[in-house]
Amino acid sequence: MKQNKIGYLLKSGRSNRLVEGMPTEFLYGYPQLKKFGYDINLIGEEELSLEAEPSKIWKVINHITYVMVGVPGWAFWRIFCKRKVFDSFDVVFTTTNTFGICLSLLSRLRLIDCKVVFLAMGLIDLGTPKRWVSFYGWALKTTRVLALSNPDARNLSKTLARKVEYLPFGVDAQFWTPAKGNLQGGDFVLSIGSDRHRDYKTLIAAWRSDFPTLKIVTKLPVQTSKPNIEIISGDWHSQVISDAEIRDMYRNAKFVVLPIRNTFQPSGQSAALQAMACGKAVVITDFQGLWNRELMQDQKTCFLSGPPGDIAALQGAIAAALQNQEDVEKVGAESRCCIEINLNVNIMASCLMNEF
Structure with missing residues (x-):
């Protein structure tokens, strides 16, 4: 039986993470499948020339197509011009919405012959225009669509009128590890992340003056005058703070708190799982996009802090965690076990095997 030739189309910078000693979860199973002989x-x-600056006319076209059908016209045009890149592959896998929609359009129009596997991330959310949903339903007709959360998979299945499978995202449990002999952490609580669904306004409002220092690591424009809150500028893309430094922050924190607005998107997923892999308890909003409720169980593998935007509930969950160190340590230890068994890069790669 002929083995399929697989292409992984990811955002720029991902190949830098193939260096030994770097976490591999944002390569979505690539190095693991490579080791399995795929x-x-x-x-x-850069092979698609997407770094080129569009002309003024193309900027207008890009805006119009995006507003009308949710597809950036410039990106589609550049990928269309470079479509021969995909001729040497039987399957192309991508995780970026722009790439996924553009490749799906090319496939739907029979301009590429390869199978497209698209790991959608927040493609259709609570406020997505209906005309986008309608167009996506048509464009994705010939594409295999996956989702990183059970709620997102159900939402996409309903809106696209087809089956969308849940792919369990997993982190690199060989990199994200607990500190040896220390699960208690230091004198601060950590919150981290820069996606648009982070609700730092609610977190800051919930942070009492008698709470310890809260460190917020983000590139979002967050401000506060509270003396026990420290804002640290940084995110995954800029790498102002290295992965090793982020791991040390997880290890040295009392616990991690992730405030999330309501969304079907699995916001906070990577930060939560990285912290859990480091043996840290996570206090997280009980929002619609919580990726797997069978594994993310309140008081067992995490602490659910109540509905989105509820200041009092979040404040109460934080206070309870600060007052019950023994429970925090138990949840942190159970979290690590959950990652080792269910939510790691090897599990993610194994689930992807069926797609290729």
Whole structure:
């Protein structure tokens, strides 16, 4: 039986994480499948010439197509011009919404012959225009669509009128590890992340003057005058703070708190699982996009802090965690076990095997 040739189209910068000693979860199973013997190669963003600056006319076209059908016209045009790149692959896998929709359009129009596997992330959310949903339903007709949370998979299945499977995202449990002999952590609580669904306004409002220092690591424009809150500028893309430094923050924190607005998107997923892999308890909003409620169980593998935007509930969950160190340590230890068994890069790669 002929082995499929697989192309991984990821955002630029991902190949840098193939260096030994770097966490691999944002390569979405690529290095693990490579080790399993799959014929698989990265497709660099530069191969599609997406770094080119669009002309003024193209900027207008780009805006119009995005507003009308949710597709950036410039990106589609550049990928269309470079579509021959995909001729050497039987399957192309991508995790970026722009890439996924553009490749799906090319497939739907029979301009590429490869199978497209699209790991959608917040493609259709609570406020997505209906005309986008309608167009996506047509464009994705020939594409295999996956989702990183059970709620998102159900939402996409309903709105696209087809089956969308849940792919369990997993982190690199060999990199994200607990500090040896220390699960208690230091004198601060950590919150981290820069996606648009982070609700730092609610977290800051909930942070009492008698709470310990809260460190917020984000590139979002967050401000506060509270003396026990420290804002640290940083995110995954800029790498102002290295992965090793982020791991040390997880290890040295009392616990991690992730305030999330209501969304079907699995916001906070990577930060939560990284912290859990480091043996840290996570206090997280009980929002619609919580990726797997069978594994993310309140008081067992995490602390659910109540509905989105509820200041009092979040404040109460934080206070309870600060007052019950023994429970925090138990949840942190159970969290690590959950990652080792259910939510790691090897599990994610194994689930992807069926798609290729």
